[in-house]
Amino acid sequence: GDSVTQMEGPVTLSEEAFLTINCTYTATGYPSLFWYVQYPGEGLQLLLKATKADDKGSNKGFEATYRKETTSFHLEKGSVQVSDSAVYFCALNDFNKFYFGSGTKLNVKP
Amino acid sequence: GAGVSQTPSNKVTEKGKYVELRCDPISGHTALYWYRQSLGQGPEFLIYFQGTGAADDSGLPNDRFFAVRPEGSVSTLKIQRTERGDSAVYLCASSFGGQGASPLHFGNGTRLTVT
Numbered sequence: 001g002d003s004v005t006q007m008e009g010p011v012t013l014s015e016e017a018f019l020t021i022n023c024t025y026t027a028t029g030y031p032s033l034f035w036y037v038q039y040p041g042e043g044l045q046l047l048l049k050a051t052k053a054d055d056k057g058s059n060k061g062f063e064a065t066y067r068k069e070t071t072s073f074h075l076e077k078g079s080v081q082v083s084d085s086a087v088y089f090c091a092l093n094d095f096n097k098f099y100f101g102s103g104t105k106l107n108v109k110p
Numbered sequence: 111g112a113g114v115s116q117t118p119s120n121k122v123t124e125k126g127k128y129v130e131l132r133c134d135p136i137s138g139h140t141a142l143y144w145y146r147q148s149l150g151q152g153p154e155f156l157i158y159f160q161g162t163g164a165a166d167d168s169g170l171p172n173d174r175f176f177a178v179r180p181e182g183s184v185s186t187l188k189i190q191r192t193e194r195g196d197s198a199v200y201l202c203a204s205s206f207g208g209q210g211a212s213p214l215h216f217g218n219g220t221r222l223t224v225t
Binding site: 004034036042043045046049051089093097098099100101102103 | 145150151152153154155158160165166201207211213214215216217218219
């Protein structure tokens with residue numbers, strides 16, 4: 001069946017460091033891929049998405065590229081800020097059913 | 111505009127009691143989803159509605175769980191004979207549906223505690 005695997009956290013970085021959070025997936029169809037973010041005390045929010053192979057989603061300085069050959073959708077940001085501290089979830093939509101990874105907590109220190 | 115609204119935000123109940131959790135989706139969204147999230151885990155799929163009908167209820171853990179969406183808008187998740195293992199945050203989300211690229215928009219969830 002479909003599933004999403006993402007790197008375990010927590011990930012702790014200093015401000016302005018480079019961020020990568022790995023995400024790989026298994027799907028029976030041709031899924032759309034998403035990253036969601038959950039800030040402390042808030043609900044899940046869409047961060048970015050990509051709908052087909054080689055698409056790049058981007059938002060707020062974050063990027064992720066849909067890699068069909070490696071079934072991956074790694075999240076990257078060139079320079080993180082303290083305000084990026086949150087839990088990040090990778091997700092896929094296959095036949096209108098969404099599957100989520102277990103989340104990666106990011107802590108950014110000043 | 112208004113987002114997905116879930117009520118109550120917190121619910122504490124005794125083991126064996128019945129509870130109802132309500133979700134009011136974004137206006138115009140035809141698809142509505144229920145998820146359950148335990149501490150430190152990602153959202154776990156429960157059920158998905160397209161319009162009034164349950165298109166996929168394969169995630170409901172057992173027959174104590176039931177959900178309805180009678181008019182294609184508001185949905186209620188119903189849990190009978192609650193157990194301590196049902197304690198979790200129950201998330202509702204809606205989308206335009208019918209398109210793989212249409213993202214989910216989540217409510218803030220209902221935190222259910224079964225004592």
